[in-house]
Amino acid sequence: MSLEKNPSPKPSTPLFLRAAWGEDTERAPLWLMRQAGRYLPEYLAIKAKASFWEMVRTPELAAEVSLQPLRRFPLDAAIIFSDIMTPLPAMGVEIAFSPGPVVADPIRSQTQVEALRVPSSEELAPFLAEALRLTRRELEPQGVPLIGFGGAPLTLATYLIQGAGSKEYEDFRAFLRLEPAATHALLAKLTEVSIRYLRMQVEAGAQAIQLFDSWAGLHDPATYREFALPYNSAILRALEGLGVPRIYLAVGASHLYPVIAELPCEAVSVDWRLGLERIRPQLPGKTLQGNLDPSVLLASREVITREAHKVLRAGLGGAHIFNLGHGVIRTTPPDHVAHLAEVVHSFSRLQEPKHV
Numbered sequence: 001m002s003l004e005k006n007p008s009p010k011p012s013t014p015l016f017l018r019a020a021w022g023e024d025t026e027r028a029p030l031w032l033m034r035q036a037g038r039y040l041p042e043y044l045a046i047k048a049k050a051s052f053w054e055m056v057r058t059p060e061l062a063a064e065v066s067l068q069p070l071r072r073f074p075l076d077a078a079i080i081f082s083d084i085m086t087p088l089p090a091m092g093v094e095i096a097f098s099p100g101p102v103v104a105d106p107i108r109s110q111t112q113v114e115a116l117r118v119p120s121s122e123e124l125a126p127f128l129a130e131a132l133r134l135t136r137r138e139l140e141p142q143g144v145p146l147i148g149f150g151g152a153p154l155t156l157a158t159y160l161i162q163g164a165g166s167k168e169y170e171d172f173r174a175f176l177r178l179e180p181a182a183t184h185a186l187l188a189k190l191t192e193v194s195i196r197y198l199r200m201q202v203e204a205g206a207q208a209i210q211l212f213d214s215w216a217g218l219h220d221p222a223t224y225r226e227f228a229l230p231y232n233s234a235i236l237r238a239l240e241g242l243g244v245p246r247i248y249l250a251v252g253a254s255h256l257y258p259v260i261a262e263l264p265c266e267a268v269s270v271d272w273r274l275g276l277e278r279i280r281p282q283l284p285g286k287t288l289q290g291n292l293d294p295s296v297l298l299a300s301r302e303v304i305t306r307e308a309h310k311v312l313r314a315g316l317g318g319a320h321i322f323n324l325g326h327g328v329i330r331t332t333p334p335d336h337v338a339h340l341a342e343v344v345h346s347f348s349r350l351q352e353p354k355h356v
């Protein structure tokens with residue numbers, strides 16, 4: 001597997017991008033999944049006037065919401081405000097948010113799969129391209145890089161087939177076994193759409209791409225190998241050579257790391273179930289992104305400092321981007337995020353690896 005390295009690492013390259021490309025940086029860059037969202041009063045103020053889809057589909061609002069956390073906290077990267085479900089309506093799927101995605105007509109047959117459109121990259125989400133351009137323009141003077149993202153085919157299929165969020169996604173897991181051919185046909189279509197969608201984001205200014213496979217952890221390694229690995233690999237390979245590092249995220253997927261190690265990406269975003277010192281040997285050559293338990297941000301400042309230091313120390317000895325193991329929880333006090341940023345920014349990585 002050829003892992004393309006940053007073609008021209010300049011000294012001015014932002015810390016986040018250097019770490020994403022595999023550099024063992026002097027300090028860990030920091031950003032947080034769901035750093036824009038319902039824990040911020042300024043987000044809620046916009047949400048009171050616009051629906052979630054309106055926010056996503058209005059470039060000025062999406063740009064504004066993407067920038068909100070950067071105004072409060074010294075984060076090392078921004079992520080564009082959107083959703084993994086954003087490209088699906090152009091394929092002919094009706095989706096509502098309540099607050100998670102709800103599919104009006106869940107896909108349960110080959111006929112429904114065949115009816116799905118594979119739109120051109122211009123049709124997919126023109127509002128997103130514009131939101132990326134607007135956000136990038138604002139971030140450029142501060143030198144803060146902008147992350148684009150999409151959902152991995154298996155995670156998108158989880159919602160499309162199950163129809164809504166669920167604890168164990170039994171209907172989806174049964175469908176994989178009952179209708180493997182229809183599932184593969186759906187995953188192939190989602191792969192093609194994802195390639196167009198993510199390339200479009202890079203052309204519009206995204207400087208890194210994260211592929212969210214939030215529900216990959218539901219599956220055993222053989223099922224992941226059949227229904228996820230080939231499609232994720234095709235998407236990540238299609239982004240090779242575009243000059244952007246590729247980050248892959250899975251949650252509750254420690255049992256899959258030996259397979260995930262085969263993905264053509266520079267970085268893997270991992271959850272808190274295993275320490276980074278245990279994960280690093282399983283993902284050789286990859287930057288690790290993570291992995292503070294988001295619930296730690298609900299605890300006291302002392303606990304946040306202690307737990308963040310554990311993650312920072314466990315991340316020594318290789319490239320590390322500090323993040324949470326999953327998204328910021330809605331009830332997180334914003335000043336706890338400010339405290340976390342202080343802790344991460346004042347931790348020097350120029351010391352011997354010392355695992356705790």
Ligand SMILES: Cc1c2[nH]c(c1CCC(=O)O)Cc1[nH]c(c(CCC(=O)O)c1C)Cc1[nH]c(c(CCC(=O)O)c1C)Cc1[nH]c(c(C)c1CCC(=O)O)C2
Nearest residue numbers: 033034035036037079081082083084099100101212214327
């Ligand atoms: C699985 C998934 C979804 N969406 C996403 C994922 C992958 C990441 C993960 O595993 O959490 C990705 C996503 N969704 C959103 C972002 C914004 C960027 C960021 O700040 O990280 C990102 C990266 C905004 C959002 N997407 C959604 C909201 C909440 C909408 C609201 O304000 O009511 C936001 C801010 C809606 C949404 N969309 C989804 C869910 C489960 C929910 C509801 C639950 C929740 O609120 O956390 C699907």
